[in-house]
Amino acid sequence: MPMSEHLSASQPGMPDEIFRLLRDFIYEHSGIFFSDNKKAQLENRLALRLKVNNLPDFDKYYYLLKYDQQASRELRALFDSVTTNETSFFRSPPQIQAFEEKALPEILEKRTAQGEKMLRLWSAGCSTGDEPYTLGMVIREVLGEKMSEWDVKIFASDISEKALKSARAAVYNDYTLRSVPPDIKKKYFLQEGPQFRVCDDIRMLVELQYLNFNDERRVKLMRGFDIIFCRNVLIYFDDAAKKRFVSQLYDNLNPGGYLFIGHSESLHNISRAFKLVHFPGALGYKKE
Amino acid sequence: MDRLILQTVKHLEDLPTLPSVAVEVMGLSRSPDVSIKAISACIHKDPPLAAKVLKLANSAFYRRGAHEIETLHRAILMMGLNEVVNITTSVSVLSSLGPRKSQEQGLRKKFWRHCIATGLIARRIDTRLHMSLQGREFVGGLLHDIGKIILDEYFHDQFMQAHALSLERQCPMFEAEQEILGATHMEIGHFLAQKWGLPPYIADICLHHHHPQDARFKDITSVVSIADLLAKAKELSCGGDTMSFILKDQQGWHILKKMGHPMDSIDLERITFEIEDIGEEVKEFISAISDQEAQEHAHV
Ligand SMILES: C[S@@+](CC[C@H](N)C(=O)[O-])C[C@H]1O[C@@H](n2cnc3c(N)ncnc32)[C@H](O)[C@@H]1O
Ligand SMILES: [Fe+2]
Numbered sequence: 085m086p087m088s089e090h091l092s093a094s095q096p097g098m099p100d101e102i103f104r105l106l107r108d109f110i111y112e113h114s115g116i117f118f119s120d121n122k123k124a125q126l127e128n129r130l131a132l133r134l135k136v137n138n139l140p141d142f143d144k145y146y147y148l149l150k151y152d153q154q155a156s157r158e159l160r161a162l163f164d165s166v167t168t169n170e171t172s173f174f175r176s177p178p179q180i181q182a183f184e185e186k187a188l189p190e191i192l193e194k195r196t197a198q199g200e201k202m203l204r205l206w207s208a209g210c211s212t213g214d215e216p217y218t219l220g221m222v223i224r225e226v227l228g229e230k231m232s233e234w235d236v237k238i239f240a241s242d243i244s245e246k247a248l249k250s251a252r253a254a255v256y257n258d259y260t261l262r263s264v265p266p267d268i269k270k271k272y273f274l275q276e277g278p279q280f281r282v283c284d285d286i287r288m289l290v291e292l293q294y295l296n297f298n299d300e301r302r303v304k305l306m307r308g309f310d311i312i313f314c315r316n317v318l319i320y321f322d323d324a325a326k327k328r329f330v331s332q333l334y335d336n337l338n339p340g341g342y343l344f345i346g347h348s349e350s351l352h353n354i355s356r357a358f359k360l361v362h363f364p365g366a367l368g369y370k371k372e
Numbered sequence: 373m374d375r376l377i378l379q380t381v382k383h384l385e386d387l388p389t390l391p392s393v394a395v396e397v398m399g400l401s402r403s404p405d406v407s408i409k410a411i412s413a414c415i416h417k418d419p420p421l422a423a424k425v426l427k428l429a430n431s432a433f434y435r436r437g438a439h440e441i442e443t444l445h446r447a448i449l450m451m452g453l454n455e456v457v458n459i460t461t462s463v464s465v466l467s468s469l470g471p472r473k474s475q476e477q478g479l480r481k482k483f484w485r486h487c488i489a490t491g492l493i494a495r496r497i498d499t500r501l502h503m504s505l506q507g508r509e510f511v512g513g514l515l516h517d518i519g520k521i522i523l524d525e526y527f528h529d530q531f532m533q534a535h536a537l538s539l540e541r542q543c544p545m546f547e548a549e550q551e552i553l554g555a556t557h558m559e560i561g562h563f564l565a566q567k568w569g570l571p572p573y574i575a576d577i578c579l580h581h582h583h584p585q586d587a588r589f590k591d592i593t594s595v596v597s598i599a600d601l602l603a604k605a606k607e608l609s610c611g612g613d614t615m616s617f618i619l620k621d622q623q624g625w626h627i628l629k630k631m632g633h634p635m636d637s638i639d640l641e642r643i644t645f646e647i648e649d650i651g652e653e654v655k656e657f658i659s660a661i662s663d664q665e666a667q668e669h670a671h672v
């Protein structure tokens with residue numbers, strides 16, 4: 085058991101029935117599902133919320149979420165606590181390569197043939213912005229001098245305010261840049277002491293916004309995407325929530341568009357709508 | 373220029389040959405009332421071959437039971453006649469064309485990795501679909517591209533050109549071969565398989581693994597064609613064509629589906645993830661066959 089999990093021992097414990105209430109509450113509001121064996125994890129992650137709100141136990145915390153005036157504000161803080169924001173630039177390189185060498189050129193060609201030089205991407209569950217900025221860099225590299233002819237927008241959304249705040253600041257440490265090729269690092273990052281800031285040319289391609297995948301009405305409005313990245317997000321949902329959300333993503337794509345999920349994730353039991361594409365070293369899902 | 377290469381190959385006098393015992397074993401195995409004794413006696417006429425077959429039968433790869441298999445007779449009892457004949461065929465072809473210590477670098481090594489991976493994946497598909505191809509799918513996968521060895525050996529420069537062209541144009545290898553050499557590795561492989569008297573299904577796979585629709589042995593050729601693609605998707609290609617593909621749109625897939633195999637129940641993602649670890653199995657197989665070589669030399 086990791087050290088951090090022990091800390092909760094000094095905290096008020098979380099009775100099983102409160103665990104279930106909280107777990108269901110979180111699930112209903114976000115799709116994120118804590119199975120029974122994740123109780124210690126949830127307890128640990130919410131311990132800080134008790135302290136911040138000066139509450140003696142988890143019953144009171146549940147009550148706060150459910151009935152208090154402050155509930156909607158606390159909800160955002162709750163999402164910050166229960167999400168895992170682990171990410172990095174050029175994460176899962178074979179997928180980025182498949183995007184760069186196969187999916188993107190195919191879409192560019194199609195759009196060019198249609199006489200409409202417009203490109204719409206969505207980084208769904210963008211965390212601290214590493215992924216959408218990576219996509220921006222790749223697009224710039226692929227388009228080169230033709231960049232100015234194209235109308236490119238990368239929508240990037242997340243449920244965690246904290247993560248979005250970092251994404252807006254766009255300042256990163258060396259570790260999150262570990263997979264960035266040296267020439268890219270030189271070209272698109274400004275070094276500021278030990279840190280690296282994403283340059284404005286890339287930042288202006290990315291539009292960050294708060295979006296909860298559970299907010300069906302708003303998710304439906306996300307239309308007309310050529311490529312959606314929703315990597316390492318679905319793993320936190322249960323199958324029912326996955327199915328709901330993935331079928332929504334299908335509708336959000338243009339015909340011929342691609343969905344990329346995490347490199348070890350699968351839609352096998354989740355959706356039959358997409359066609360599985362084998363790229364060299366990576367999988368993608370195509371809407372026909 | 374058309375067909376020229378194929379004609380040339382047909383008249384090459386120094387083409388590699390198959391050990392005569394292997395030819396005999398394959399012939400024997402075709403007669404319906406062949407005895408275990410006759411087959412094992414035949415393989416024993418070529419002691420190094422017999423040793424290799426036993427070694428492979430005992431490798432992690434083929435081994436079924438807990439006990440070491442000490443005689444060919446026992447191997448046949450344990451694994452069945454077909455599997456032992458399959459092993460004999462594989463070992464013989466590999467000893468005629470297979471990786472030599474000196475060639476373990478570069479393309480040739482990649483080539484055999486690709487072929488072994490294709491065989492292993494074909495075997496997984498067979499298991500998943502309960503097709504009972506009895507190891508023929510492995511041999512078929514292993515040998516599907518043997519034409520490339522001949523091209524590389526006798527027309528090295530042109531073969532390299534074709535390789536470069538396929539990379540540059542992102543087109544299949546056989547298209548580039550057709551353009552530059554005027555013949556494909558499928559035709560050459562088919563010719564060789566026939567000349568060597570390999571079982572007809574192997575010749576069929578050699579010729580049709582890129583278009584299983586034209587095959588006589590449609591089921592096994594389809595399995596190998598799918599395995600071939602999956603091996604490439606995992607960068608286990610022999611260079612050249614690393615293209616993306618949609619498996620469900622492939623001829624082989626449609627053929628198997630039409631035959632009533634439960635294709636939709638196959639968890640393709642899972643198979644693909646599992647293939648990620650296949651590199652280890654491939655290495656194991658290679659070391660099983662090259663260890664023998666080393667050991668043999670030690671005995672001499
Ligand atoms: C592990 S990160 C993945 C980041 C990036 N896509 C990657 O692969 O590196 C998962 C992100 O999904 C977000 N997320 C989880 N549930 C969500 C929901 N219901 N709506 C929106 N975002 C959610 C989390 O806040 C987190 O930032
Ligand atoms: Fe081939």
Ligand SMILES: [Fe+2]
Nearest residue numbers: 486516517600
């Ligand atoms: Fe092949």
